[in-house]
Amino acid sequence: MEVKVYKKGIIVLPSEVRKKLNITEGSVLNIEVKDDTIILKKELSLLDAWGIFEGKADATEALKILEEERRKDIEKERKGNY
Structure with missing residues (x-):
């Protein structure tokens, strides 16, 4: 799955991802960087x-x-x- 990076680093999570993880406005995601990989985890x-x-x-x-x-x-x- 690909997402585009917009101005100021903004990305949009695809709706199927948001629905599957119950991510709604105000949800908090933790970001982790390992080498060249970005990991987002729902808090x-x-x-x-x-x-x-x-x-x-x-x-x-x-x-x-x-x-x-x-x-x-x-x-x-x-x-x-x-």
Whole structure:
């Protein structure tokens, strides 16, 4: 699959990719560069976690994810990455 790079480095993800990964406006993607490869990963949100665990586990699992995300945010704040 190919995408075109527009002004300021903007790319458009094909609709089939967005639908498959449930990427909507405001979704956060993490970018990783390895050699000459760009890797985009969808960040798991709390809402995503609730959908994953629905009927499979209790709220404890979602709470663990929320705590981990908050810990990451605090670390970023401490390092001045916000």
